[in-house]
Amino acid sequence: MDSDLRIALEKQREEIELAKSLARDLDLSLKLQAEEVVIDSRRPHTSSPTECSPEDLESVFSVSADGFDYSDMLLKDIDVALQTQLLCEQEVAKLNDDLDYSSEKFKLFAKGLLSTEMVKEMEMLLGGVGVAIYDSNDTLMREEKNVLVVEDFTTPQVAELTALIQGLKLALEFGMRHVTFYCDSDEALGYVIGKVEESNHSAVASLVNEVALLRSRFSFFEARHVRSVDISSVVQLARAAITSQIKWHEDGIFKEACTLCYNDVPSDEQFELPSCFHRFCVSCVNGTVKNALEQKKPVKCQRLDCESEIPRESCAAILEPELLDLMIKPEEENLIPYSERVFCPR
Ligand SMILES: [Zn+2]
Numbered sequence: 160m161d162s163d164l165r166i167a168l169e170k171q172r173e174e175i176e177l178a179k180s181l182a183r184d185l186d187l188s189l190k191l192q193a194e195e196v197v198i199d200s201r202r203p204h205t206s207s208p209t210e211c212s213p214e215d216l217e218s219v220f221s222v223s224a225d226g227f228d229y230s231d232m233l234l235k236d237i238d239v240a241l242q243t244q245l246l247c248e249q250e251v252a253k254l255n256d257d258l259d260y261s262s263e264k265f266k267l268f269a270k271g272l273l274s275t276e277m278v279k280e281m282e283m284l285l286g287g288v289g290v291a292i293y294d295s296n297d298t299l300m301r302e303e304k305n306v307l308v309v310e311d312f313t314t315p316q317v318a319e320l321t322a323l324i325q326g327l328k329l330a331l332e333f334g335m336r337h338v339t340f341y342c343d344s345d346e347a348l349g350y351v352i353g354k355v356e357e358s359n360h361s362a363v364a365s366l367v368n369e370v371a372l373l374r375s376r377f378s379f380f381e382a383r384h385v386r387s388v389d390i391s392s393v394v395q396l397a398r399a400a401i402t403s404q405i406k407w408h409e410d411g412i413f414k415e416a417c418t419l420c421y422n423d424v425p426s427d428e429q430f431e432l433p434s435c436f437h438r439f440c441v442s443c444v445n446g447t448v449k450n451a452l453e454q455k456k457p458v459k460c461q462r463l464d465c466e467s468e469i470p471r472e473s474c475a476a477i478l479e480p481e482l483l484d485l486m487i488k489p490e491e492e493n494l495i496p497y498s499e500r501v502f503c504p505r
C-alpha cells in the first residue's frame with residue numbers, strides 16, 4: 160500500500176479512537192451530572208447524600224419524570240453535552256464509513272497449536288492461537304494471539320478450527336468481506352473445504368458448522384494450503400500465547416523450565432529458535448550444536464515433534480567461541496571455488 164495512504168489510514172484510526180474516548184468521557188460526565196441532580200433533589204429530605212439507583216439516573220433523562228427541582232443552568236449543561244456527544248457519534252460513524260473494507264481483498268493467516276510443555280515440574284498440554292490479517296499489498300492490518308484453553312476434546316484440528324473462527328470473527332468485526340484463508344494443516348483445510356467428512360467428533364463437527372455460518376457472511380471466501388514457514392508470523396503468535404502460560408514469577412523475575420534439561424531458567428535467558436520458536440536454555444543449545452558438529456549432521460531443534468534446522472548465524476550470539484568457529488568454518492570453505500582451494504599435500 161502506498162505509504163501516504165497508510166499514514167492517512169493510521170491517522171483516521173487514531174481519530175476514531177480519540178472520538179470514541181471523547182464520547183466515553185462525555186457519557187461519564189453526563190452520568191456524574193445526573194447523579195448530582197438526583198442528590199441535590201434529595202437534600203431537603205435526607206441528612207446525607209446517598210448513591211443513585213439506575214432508575215433514578217434514568218428518570219433524570221426521561222421526559223415523563225420531571226418532578227425534580229434542578230436548576231436551568233444544569234439542564235443547559237446537559238443539553239450542550241448531549242449535543243456534543245451526538246456530534247462525536249456522527250463523526251465516529253462517518254469515519255467508520257470512510258474505512259470501508261467491504262470491497263478490499265484480505266489474506267487471513269490463522270494457526271492453532273497444541274504443545275506439551277513443562278510448567279515448573281509438571282508436564283502439561285497447552286494451547287495457543289495466532290491470527291493475522293494482511294491486505295493485498297501484504298500490509299499487516301490486524302493481528303492477535305490468544306491462549307487456547309485445552310479441554311478433553313481439544314485435538315490439533317480443534318485448535319486449528321478455533322484459530323480460523325477467531326480470524327473470521329476478527330475480519331467481520333472490521334467489515335472485511337473478501338478473505339482468502341491460508342492454512343498449513345491438511346486436515347483442518349479438508350474440513351473447511353468439505354473434502355474431509357465431518358467426523359463423529361462432536362467438537363470438530365460443531366466448529367465446522369460455526370465456520371460455515373461465519374463463511375456465509377463473506378462475499379468471497381477461499382482456503383489455500385501453505386507451508387508452515389509461509390505463515391510463520393502466526394505460528395510465532397500461537398507459540399507466544401503458549402509461552403505466556405509456562406512462565407512463573409519468582410524472586411522478582413519470570414522463569415520457565417527448559418524442555419530439554421528441565422532446569423528452571425530466567426525467561427529472558429531462554430533461546431528461542433527462529434524457525435520454529437521452540438525455546439531452550441543456552442547450555443542445551445550449545446550441547447545440541449556440539450553434538451551435531453561432532454556427528455557432522457545439520458543442527459536441528461531437539462523437540463521430538465520438530466524437525467526445524469537451526470541456522471548457524473541465528474545462535475552465534477550465545478555459542479561458546481570454539482563452537483562458533485567450528486560452525487562457521489565449513490561455510491567459509493564453501494565460498495572458495497574448488498579449483499582455487501589449496502589442499503594439504505600429505
Ligand atoms: Zn536446558
Ligand SMILES: [Zn+2]
Binds near residue numbers: 436461465
Ligand atoms: Zn522446534
